[in-house]
Amino acid sequence: MERLLALWVEPLSEERADGSTLRDLLRLLDALEVLCPFVEVIRLGLCVLPLRGPSRFFGGDEAVLAAVRQSVRDVLDLDVTLGVAEGLFCAELAARQGTVLLAGQTTAFRRAQPLGVLGHRELATTGRRLGLYTVGDFADLDAARVAERFSAAVRVLHRVARGELGELPGQRDPRLATRLRSVRGEAVPSDEQVSFFGQRSAGDDRAQAAAHRVRHRLGPEAVFVARLHGGRVPEDRASLAPWGSPSRELRDDAPWPGRLGGPSPVTSLQQPVAVELRDESGEPVRVGVRGSLSAVPASLVLVRGSRRGVIWHAGPWPLVERWWSTPRRRAHLQVLLDGGEAMLLSIEAGRWWLVGIYD
Amino acid sequence: MATLRPVTLAKSRIVPVAEPWASLLPGGGLRRGSTVVVHAPPGLGGLSVALSLLSEASARGHWVAVVGVDDPGVVAMSDLGVDLRRVLFVPRPRGAWAEATADLLDGVDLVIVRPPSRASHVAARRLMDRVRERGTVVLALTEPRAPWPLPADLTLHLTGSRWTMSSRLDARYVTLRVGGRGEAARGGEHVVVVPDVRGRAVAR
Secondary structure, three states: OOEEEEEEHHHOOOOOOOOOOHHHHHHHHHHHHHOOOOOOOEEEEEEEOOOHHHHHHHHHHHHHHHHHHHHHHOOOOOOOOEEEOHHHHHHHHHHHOOOOOOOOOOOOOHHOOOOHHOOOOOHHHHHHOOOOOEEEHHHOOOHHHHHHHHOHHHHHHHHHHOOOOOOOOOOOOOHHHHHHHHHHHHHHHHHHHHHOOOOOHHHHHHHHHHHHHHHHHHHOOEEEEEEEEOOOOOOEEEEEEOOOEEEOOOOOOOOOOOOOOOOOOEEEEEEEEEEEOOOOOOOOOOOOOOEEEEEOOOOEEOHOOOEEEEEEEEEEEEEEEEOEEEEEEEEEEEEEEEEOOOEEEEEEEEEEEEEEEEO | OOOOOOOHHHHEEEOOOOOOOOOOHHHHEEEOOOEEEEEOOOOOOHHHHHHHHHHHHHOOOEEEEOOOOOOOOOHHHHHOOHHHHHHEEEEEOOHHHHHHHHEEEEHEEEEOOOOOOOOOHHHHHHHHHHHHHHOOOOEEEEEEHHHHOOOOOOEEEEEEEEEEOOOOOOEEEEEEEEEEEEEHHHOEEEEEEEOOOOOOOEEE
């Protein structure tokens, strides 16, 4: 596994309301890219770069660390801790603890960590009952025993604990790169930006004229443009607004986008469709108070009785938000149907809804 | 006898596409004036394939439009690399999908259209003539129950679709058979990952 240098910048790990976090992160990235073109932002507050190349170039690990510290000091007046370890999982831990591990020391370091660092509460609780206190204790469990006792998610963590996988699922924020790109577009106006916000190009005019014609043909609510906004699940984060309505500025300044990682559904239902999720005996599947499913989903009943087999599911991922002052509780579940279609469901107040299709 | 014609760069005759499509499509992009058909059973990835073919064009400053896709996943589109500032959506054109598409082909470089019902010969012919005349591209997204009624310049036929999962859906491997006229007729079968774990289209 590759030795990584990780930078943990605590003050940049929480997004500030004024948008300055992403801008600071960009400045940091630009400075680090001078040292190493492969620097990567993993999450807010966490960047990594492979150490081998720069180390050869600068003449040793210490020289790279010094150069990185210096360039962080030059661009941001913030505290940064550096860590070196093999694999992203250990590199982050090392950075948070300010530890530089030499080649070959990562395994011992990983094994000594408390089980909680794997970020799975149920595993930590059950582990304690079984007398497993460290990542190493958990790694020593037989994979087959882990498989019979724990969920698929924990099996993945077991591989991380054993050093077979270098990073935790969900360790990366998959949307951060896109968001940084859009911030960069706003902060540094490129030619196309000027043409969009300032002088309009001939292409812009032609497109607007075409939109006019379609609206004339089909009515005022026919042509739409996209808007991205705050929200933690895909169906909340985007909407279509009628073309020509005020404020077309696209902004994605949502806070930390939440737990629903992985790809977003390419069809995101603006008006969710009520569905039923049933177990093998035809009973409705519910989400219990502790956020687990009452039974394994076996079928999904779509509109008017069309019934499809469910061959796999993931989640539920609970979500509690304040909607004005009433807390809104939802949970999301991914299901794979027997025909190969994948769908995103949401449950709210005991009702299942189809909210997305991975078409 | 050779005729004199203005020198056009090969590039400008192409609406650009991102990888993995650029290395997979004949000519490295979508030829202006051509009709492209993405044919896929519903729910298996056809829409993702079609939308990812928009990304490079929109990112390079071309306007694009999406007709007949009623609930586009805008976050997913952004992850696919589409620059949403230059996308016009006509989600519910109802019976006037062909007319709306024709209107848009006058003003944007690439239109994705998912006909709500089977396209008639006349409608299809009219759109194909329009793109040829305008030097734009129409990309029809069709299903087995309502195929495109005329031969297209380029067809991407989705023949397989498989998800990989961990603690969630990670990535989908779709198999596409490339066909059509000219160079495209040589065809070939390709596997593309769309979406990958970050929502992008990538080569396998």
